[in-house]
Amino acid sequence: MSDLHPPEHQVAGHRASASKLGPLIDGSGLFYKPLQAGDRGEHEVAFYEAFSAHAAVPARIRDTFFPRFHGTRLLPTEAQPGEPHPHLVLDDLLAGFQAPCVADIKIGAITWPPSSPEPYIAKCLAKDRGTTSVLLGFRVSGVRVVGPEGAVWRTERPEVKAMDTAGVRRVLRRYVSSVADEGMDCALAAAVYGGKGGVLSQLRELKAWFEEQTLFHFYSASILLGYDAAAVAAGGDGGGVTVKLVDFAHVAEGDGVIDHNFLGGLCSLIKFVSDIVPETPHTQPLGPS
């Protein structure tokens, strides 16, 4: 526990510092997320507890698309010296990656649970309209790409805030391009987005669950995409291509109704990603030439 530090692969939200709480890792494969202020933190804990134990959630969905939850823990923080803060303890989704690449995409045209107080709805709505959320059904919160040799490209906050549809298309191409290549060659698109176990295939499996599940409405949750550029460059099946839902401070009960808002945004993201995969050069078929 002495080695707590902010993860370098964090792309959205506040970074832990002397003035702010933020997520921490300790190199053991766990990810510590400080409970948010107000009732959001408790709400997220309550979601993880309910979700982890819910008999109607298929094990395959829980294990594939959600971080594993290990309870909560009080941790010392730089922002609150002498006053330990409760943290969610989750799996670090990118633990062990040599060159962790990550994209955080907030899903849904509507990010406010209908039961929220008016000022909160007004604030969210302004943000949903001012970003691509209403138009695309999702917005990109942050992207970080690392080349196999360690060169890093990442989105900056002003760029993220101003990102339009063309910007979303660019950054989704950038996410699977050689990091040094300004031309966005999409060199890794087939390996990361395509194929069995790729992002598209995983998103489609998630979509099938959202067409049926009426347990939870995932307002303001994100899909976190991850892969290890070093492993992908090395070839084989070990690229660590990951698709996970995160950020559950605003999840509402589904009450027998599907989460059409998340599902619509997910379908839109699937279309954006599938528009990129066919652009990659096809592998030459084996055989006499």
Add this chain to the structure above:
Amino acid sequence: MSDLHPPEHQVAGHRASASKLGPLIDGSGLFYKPLQAGDRGEHEVAFYEAFSAHAAVPARIRDTFFPRFHGTRLLPTEAQPGEPHPHLVLDDLLAGFQAPCVADIKIGAITWPPSSPEPYIAKCLAKDRGTTSVLLGFRVSGVRVVGPEGAVWRTERPEVKAMDTAGVRRVLRRYVSSVADEGMDCALAAAVYGGKGGVLSQLRELKAWFEEQTLFHFYSASILLGYDAAAVAAGGDGGGVTVKLVDFAHVAEGDGVIDHNFLGGLCSLIKFVSDIVPETPHTQPLGPS
């Protein structure tokens, strides 16, 4: 043209009268919809013209899920004596039905095109939040059920305005129940919702198109369900089960993005309908007993 009158199967919007414009039929199989005020009427004409001629719209989709468009025509109206009003000329979707049953369902959690003026957005948003639109991704605008002998059950406006999730479930059961039966027996569910050519099968075909199409965003459009209770009661394949999109005054260009808002609501409607079909008694299998 001398026999113009409001269709008895109209379930939403203003009914044509001495004080209001409203749709008319003349018994020839055509449906005349008065152009709406402001730019809405022209906008709807422009949509029908663009859509009818669009090479990227599959003929099967256009013919199955949209009313046929026959241009516009100036017609005399009771509300504006001596001042003919332009009308869209469309197929009457229920022409020839002996006992026309109809449900008008406005699709989408968001009914306002993002480019709309602020007061219009505020007005729509209040309505979307005050009805089931935000929660379910659709709201029921009106339902009319006619028994084979002519008994009629229909929603009244106050009931429609106050309809909650349970009310939506009830009315979707009522739509396929014997009209005299308060218990909502869902006697026609298998014939109308289920089977090849039934509502569910048609909605799923429509959904597959919406997962791909990026031409139009159908803000505030409705799905009109129709069937002929007399034909369904008579058995056979001739129940006239119909699924059509209508009301295109607020359609926006898709600009390469899918209509996640319509698609999400459509998926939600599919789930509601599919929750009803399995409740119906199964047909006894043929064979020795």
